[in-house]
Amino acid sequence: MFMTGCNDSKEASKDNFKAAINQYLGNSCxxxxxxxxxxxxxxxxxxxxxxxxxxxxxxxxxxxxxxxxxxxxxxxxxxxxxxxxxxxxxxxxxxxxxxxxxxxxxxxxxxxxxxxxxTRFEVDEVLRFTEPSAKNGYTVSKVSYSVSLAKDEQAKQEKLVETFPELGKVLSSPKGQSAILVLMNDQWVHEKSINQ
Incomplete structure (x- = not known):
């Protein structure tokens, strides 16, 4: 099954960035x-x-x-x-x-x-990212992405958006989300996850 090699998780790719952001979003709400x-x-x-x-x-x-x-x-x-x-x-x-x-x-x-x-969020799509570059001793990339409610939460969406307009703005503004991702020894992580 694992034919793609051991270092794939360190590549700058939309799939790796999506996984890193979802891991961060899974710990918040x-x-x-x-x-x-x-x-x-x-x-x-x-x-x-x-x-x-x-x-x-x-x-x-x-x-x-x-x-x-x-x-x-x-x-x-x-x-x-x-x-x-x-x-x-x-x-x-x-x-x-x-x-x-x-x-x-x-x-x-x-x-x-x-x-x-x-409710919780998950990444719909990584829209774009900067070429990885060195900053303060780390390799980083700025990533823009769109989000939606996590699949098991979507049944609540209408009521949530009606009650919490700020949530509706987030969900209707796909270009409004961005994150700085940092390359660690084994994978990319959200910058706010480093010291958690």
Whole structure:
């Protein structure tokens, strides 16, 4: 089966770059941050007719819209108190599996934060790459690529894009993704994977 030789994984090719980026994307996700509130978390129920909101109340309303979407997707469940003044969000079993306190958004900020990993990405196509060159003692190449939701996640796409417009922008902008890949002794890796 392995007739192509031992050094193929070190070649600068679209297939090798696709594998390297997918390996990186597999360790991260589209993260809905909880701003380190944790779960369960509660919000005062704001009257629907209240149109003028303070910045704090607007943040709360926006957060609840996102959390309500996570309820529909099966990650959270809710409970309303007897006076109907407060709504509390709890992680479901699926939510407990998807929740992380050290999440990394694969297509935006790589900052570690807490939240629910609602979906994952994979590379559709490597569009182009630079000729490998030396930089800071490494051989590197800049790669442009398009992404889609991972195949087992695609059933959620319509609801996810409706709720999280930033995700829709990512999926409809194939030329917007790029990465620096670094040649190691045995294969190419995403630059952000080197020290992980």
């Amino acid at each position: 589209f993260l809905v941050s909880d701003n380190r509130r944790g779960f369960p978390t509660s919000f005062a129920i704001l009257p629907k007719e209240k149109t003028f909101l303070s910045m704090k109340d607007q943040w709360k309303r926006d957060a609840q819209v996102r959390y309500d979407a996570l309820v529909e997707l099966g990650f959270l469940k809710t409970e309303i108190n007897a006076k109907k003044t407060e709504k509390t969000y709890y992680l479901t079993e699926a939510g407990q599996t998807a929740y992380t306190s050290e999440g990394r958004n694969s297509l935006s900020s790589d900052r570690v934060q807490a939240g629910v990993c609602v």
